[in-house]
Amino acid sequence: MGALGQLGDHLTVGFGAALVPLNLLFGAIGVTMGTAIGVLPGIGPALTISLLLPLTFGMDPVGAFILFGGIYYGAMYGGSTTSILVRMPGEASSVMTAVDGFQMTQKGRGGAALATAAVGSFIAGTFATVMLMLAAPVLVELALGFGPAEYAALMVLALTALGGLAGGDVAKGLLAVLLGLALGTVGIDVQTGQARFTFGVLGLLGGLNVVTVTVGLFAVGEVFWYAATRQTSSAERAQINGSVWLTRAEWRRSVPAWFRGTVIGFFTGILPGAGATVASFLAYDAERRVSPMPDEFGRGAIEGVAGPEAANNASAGGSLVPLLALGIPGSGTTAVMLAAFQMYGLQPGPLLFAQESRLVWGLIASLYISNVLLLVLNLPLIRVWVRLLQVPSSLLFAAVLAFATLGIYTLNNSVFDVFVVYALGVVAFFLRKHSVPLAPVVLGVVLGPLLEQQFRRAVAISGGDLSVFVTRPVSAAILLCALAAVTVPPVVRYVTSRPR
Amino acid sequence: MDRLLGNNDSMWGMGGVVRRAGPAWLVAGALAAVGCGGGDLSDRAVGAMGPTAAGYPNGNIVLIAPANPGGGWDQTARQIQQVWTSAGTLGVPVEVVNRGGAGGTIGLAELVTRHRGDPQTLMVFGQVMLGAIRANDSPVTIADTVPLARLLNEYEVIAVPTSSSYRTLGDLIDDFRREPGRISWAGGSAGGIDHILVGLLARVTGVDPGNVNYIAHAGGGEAAVAVMGGHVSAGVSGFGEWKAYVDTGRMRLLAVSSAERIMGDETPTIRESGLDVVLANWRGILAPPGTDEETRNWLTAALGSMRDSAAWQEILRANEWEDSFLSGPEFDRFLGEERATVDAVLRSIGLVR
Structure with a gap:
């Protein structure tokens, strides 16, 4: 009772701070900007917040963090729009959404895909915020218990998602993921400090940014494809069939996917370093595995949109747990938010909840409000977005190329990055020409470096003893799941298809 | 959005430094200089330094933080920006840009190749960069630049x-x-x-x-x-x-x-x-190659005046940084010794041959 009463007090303080008209306005600005930058390729929430940082020096910190929180949640949602409508994810965390989301658009269900993304994001964001509020201290224990061995095992599990991405052709899927793994090794190796595959090019020392790879392969690649062939995946762009809203069947299929995606996303999000992209891979794979019609995935299964979209939003909320409770940034965006805390002379950690309760609870309250604002903003906007499909292709693609170039350039103010993104666009063109799927490339780029570094750390800490992966219970359990993910389906297929 | 921008004049009011009207980072250098020359600076020892005989600085000063936002170099750059801007020391606006990657060698390469002879662009650097230059076998080194001062430890x-x-x-x-x-x-x-x-x-x-x-x-x-x-x-x-x-x-x-x-x-x-x-882990400031003696002295004086300000001392205290200001030939000598130490250690760890 006492605890509940205290929570009530906290929430009163929090909503009291967040519902001030000025702070509400900051929340609204935040989600609007967030949605916009999510739609634009390249520019992400981390960059936006770091650009806004100097402007917020003199502001009340509560207002500033409400703005940042809105941007973060908004960007996670906004990334889905271009993925679904034109198959051009602006961030790596929306790559999975593009797979089935765009198929749905081609079948005339683009509106429904956007709607399931919006509602899923709302549910995920709300759940994540409730968990952040109720269970941050407990969740921190969980996050800290995750050592290098567990991370490595989790990456192995995420790699099994490949099965769902390869489509029919396993060889081409493997080729794509290997290309991704190879691209992921470029740059300075963290453990030894040695440059790998940089060929003396200074701009490659930092490695290939996941955003650059995503935008190069999908957005720029699509533009080149159109320029060369005059046909686009969107050539047969169907107009919206029937209602833009979800049908009864679509609701029934979305609801469980939202909840699964939310849970997967949140728990992946609280692990510093795993991130929204890994969460979306895991969620997509989970959906395909529990679905009674796994063959529909890759051809416009609504669960393939609902799950990953809920997951990437929930992971944004999850990554605030280690930030607020320990002062540890779990993602690029929270790293910038940590810098913002420091600018205000605030140190996140357990004391922050006690010393700055107006700020912490104001931020939490504003996240609830942001979620509602996002839903209110985005549901009517769906009708506007789907009209994008009526823009003539040549205009649309010219705009995409311009925004992609601009977005990638602003990432590091580097012309070199722009060359890289164009080069990757050419690579994507040839991959498509030979019908090699692109999503596994991103899978490789994201998971490869994480898997490699965590594996090497785990082995170095254990003094070269490989058994850590099976003697640590959590790691062993995750690896067992991965093993099951690979072996169970073929066995089941064999058993069920055997003639009696 | 209007409210957001309008709010930001109050940033100059932070840390007890002089409040000045208008978002200076948006306006041209001349206006900022006028704004700071006024008598409202009477409570501070630091004030605007006039330009050099050669007319330096001419336009915004850009401060490269050779790291992503949030780290030590970024923090240092932004704190310098805050002190310089609020005291109006340079008479021109100060911008901070991030050029992260490869232990700062990406930023260093940019400073040396793209800003040769253009001291409008300066860069924060530090101990970590010496190691990164060796480990990454960077084609450009500190010797290619004009070091200005060490600021803190x-x-x-x-x-x-x-x-x-x-x-x-x-x-x-x-x-x-x-x-x-x-x-x-x-x-x-x-x-x-x-x-x-x-x-x-x-x-x-x-x-x-x-x-x-x-x-x-x-x-x-x-x-x-x-x-x-x-x-x-x-x-x-x-x-x-x-x-x-x-x-x-x-x-x-x-x-x-x-x-x-x-x-x-x-x-x-x-x-x-x-x-x-x-x-x-010391940090300091570099100017690009081709910075002439007059400009170097001017910038060193600007850094010295920042160091003497109450605002800077407060920043050092708040961040648990130690004042280790060093400039001129002593700083050059110090850099030589540091390079030798870092080299020897990296060799013994086996990171460089």
């Missing part, structure tokens, strides 16, 4: 998980001496200052630095997780960065790398354990 700490049986640095070093491979050290990037500290500890304890089991992380935050979660034996990072984690009750500080204990803190120095290691 930050010290390193050695920490263990709260659950660890090591109560003192002596306990930890005893085991390290006996079985170096069994002690895993979490820290920042390979060849960075954290790694160098462990290399120095190995040297003075007679351990072959090649046997050090150093687990590199992308940053102090990631390494802190490894320590707090008890996944490694010990960890090394910046004092200011990790001191905050002690409050979480998950980490214990064993020693600090300064010569004397840090004021207001009871963490013993490494020297108190009988090991002769002192290591400062």
Whole structure:
């Protein structure tokens, strides 16, 4: 009772701070900007917040963090729009959404895909915020218990998602993921400090940014494809069939996917370093595995949109747990938010909840409000977005190329990055020409470096003893799941298809 | 959005510095100069310095932070920006841009190749960059630039998980001496200052630095997780960065790398354990190659006037940074010595040949 009463007090303080008209306005600005930058390729929430940082020096910190929180949640949602409508994810965390989301658009269900993304994001964001509020201290224990061995095992599990991405052709899927793994090794190796595959090019020392790879392969690649062939995946762009809203069947299929995606996303999000992209891979794979019609995935299964979209939003909320409770940034965006805390002379950690309760609870309250604002903003906007499909292709693609170039350039103010993104666009063109799927490339780029570094750390800490992966219970359990993910389906297929 | 922009004139009011109307970063240099020349600066020792005879500075001063937002270099750059801007020292607006990557060598390459002879662009640098230049075999080095001044020192700490049986640095070093491979050290990037500290500890304890089991992380935050979660034996990072984690009750500080204990803190120095290691993570400012003597002197004076300001001293205190201002020939000599030390340690760790 006492605890509940205290929570009530906290929430009163929090909503009291967040519902001030000025702070509400900051929340609204935040989600609007967030949605916009999510739609634009390249520019992400981390960059936006770091650009806004100097402007917020003199502001009340509560207002500033409400703005940042809105941007973060908004960007996670906004990334889905271009993925679904034109198959051009602006961030790596929306790559999975593009797979089935765009198929749905081609079948005339683009509106429904956007709607399931919006509602899923709302549910995920709300759940994540409730968990952040109720269970941050407990969740921190969980996050800290995750050592290098567990991370490595989790990456192995995420790699099994490949099965769902390869489509029919396993060889081409493997080729794509290997290309991704190879691209992921470029740059300075963290453990030894040695440059790998940089060929003396200074701009490659930092490695290939996941955003650059995503935008190069999908957005720029699509533009080149159109320029060369005059046909686009969107050539047969169907107009919206029937209602833009979800049908009864679509609701029934979305609801469980939202909840699964939310849970997967949140728990992946609280692990510093795993991130929204890994969460979306895991969620997509989970959906395909529990679905009674796994063959529909890759051809416009609504669960393939609902799950990953809920997951990437929930992971944004999850990554605030280690930030607020320990002062540890779990993602690029929270790293910038940590810098913002420091600018205000605030140190996140357990004391922050006690010393700055107006700020912490104001931020939490504003996240609830942001979620509602996002839903209110985005549901009517769906009708506007789907009209994008009526823009003539040549205009649309010219705009995409311009925004992609601009977005990638602003990432590091580097012309070199722009060359890289164009080069990757050419690579994507040839991959498509030979019908090699692109999503596994991103899978490789994201998971490869994480898997490699965590594996090497785990082995170095254990003094070269490989058994850590099976003697640590959590790691062993995750690896067992991965093993099951690979072996169970073929066995089941064999058993069920055997003639009696 | 209007409200947001309109709000930001109050940023100049922070930290007790003079409030000035209008967002200076938006307006041309001349206007800013006028705004600062006024009598409202009477409560401060620092004020606008007139331009040099050659008319420098001519337009915005750009300060490169050769790292992503949030790290030490970024923080240093933004604090300099804040002091210079609010006191109007330069008479022109100051911008901060981030050029992260490769231990700062990406930013360094840009300064040397793209801004040769253009001292409107300056860069923050520090101890870590010396190691990165060697480890990355960078084609450009500090010798290609015009160093202006060292501004501050930050010290390193050695920490263990709260659950660890090591109560003192002596306990930890005893085991390290006996079985170096069994002690895993979490820290920042390979060849960075954290790694160098462990290399120095190995040297003075007679351990072959090649046997050090150093687990590199992308940053102090990631390494802190490894320590707090008890996944490694010990960890090394910046004092200011990790001191905050002690409050979480998950980490214990064993020693600090300064010569004397840090004021207001009871963490013993490494020297108190009988090991002769002192290591400062200093940071300073560079100008691009081709900066003439007059401009260099002008900029050094501008940095000196910042250093003397109450606002800067307050920033040093708040961030647990030590004032270590050094400029001119002494700074050049210091850089030469540092380069030699870093080189020797990296060689002994086996990171460079």
